[in-house]
Amino acid sequence: MTWHFTEDTAAFRAAAGAHLAAEATRNTAVLTLMDGADRLGWWAGSDGRTTGVLAVSRSGALHLGATTQEAARALASRPGEEPVSVRGETAAVEAYARASGRPWRPVVRMRLFRLGEPVPPDPAPAGRHRTAAARDVPLVAAWTREFAVAIGEEPAEDYTGFAAERISEGRLVLWEAPDGRPVSMAAVSRTIEGQARVHLVYTPPAERGNGYAAGATDTVGRVAAARDATRILLFTDLSNPTSNALYQRLGYRPVTDHLGLEFSGTAG
Structure with a gap:
């Protein structure tokens, strides 16, 4: 051994x-x-x-x-x-x-959660989703830094390349409010061994409580499934009961701690 x-x-x-x-x-x-x-x-x-x-x-x-x-x-x-x-x-x-x-x-x-049968957000959030584009790189880079701080990580100096890679590969979606403003984002990893992992789910504090993260998360999971991922995964912080409850409402089921x-x- x-x-x-x-x-x-x-x-x-x-x-x-x-x-x-x-x-x-x-x-x-x-x-x-x-x-x-x-x-x-x-x-x-x-x-x-x-x-x-x-x-x-x-x-x-x-x-x-x-x-x-x-x-x-x-x-x-x-x-x-x-x-x-x-x-x-x-x-x-x-x-x-x-x-x-x-x-x-x-x-x-x-x-660690795995998506079972997807359940659309109910009620559906106002607005719509769209795939992030090159023009969104500065915004996504800024939000990624805010996300790192929010989860207690030491942020990098520059997330431009990080954001550009996910956007260029079509792996990041934005949720837009009815007036067209981006109000939330979610990304998904590349598919490896038939599975992809949702990450970078972030909504700025001023936009929270409107269901935007649910819309972005549901969408990016469907994006991964459309690209032949047979298993959709995500991690949640156990200290955040709001996100844990949200993902379970969307059809995610716990695997292990x-x-x-x-x-x-x-x-x-």
């Missing part, structure tokens, strides 16, 4: 492909990150089966996919394994943190 590591995405797929496919929904973060990851890893049990996967981002953050607690504890016990932060399913992350012996603090508690934590020192 051991962890194996590589920087080669093809080698990772060859070794862990069956596990990635069998647990594609639970492995969504690793699948999304793997092409640009600094390092990839898989845990092979005594029977040779893979029962854990990970991706280490270029920032040094460790992302656990569907991983057993045994594998998480073994990973934390490896010499030199001291990531700045860890994210993944709650049980595995907590097992890793306890085994590491390092002081840590929770940063965010999330819930996630924990993000940061370490504040070395093992004692």
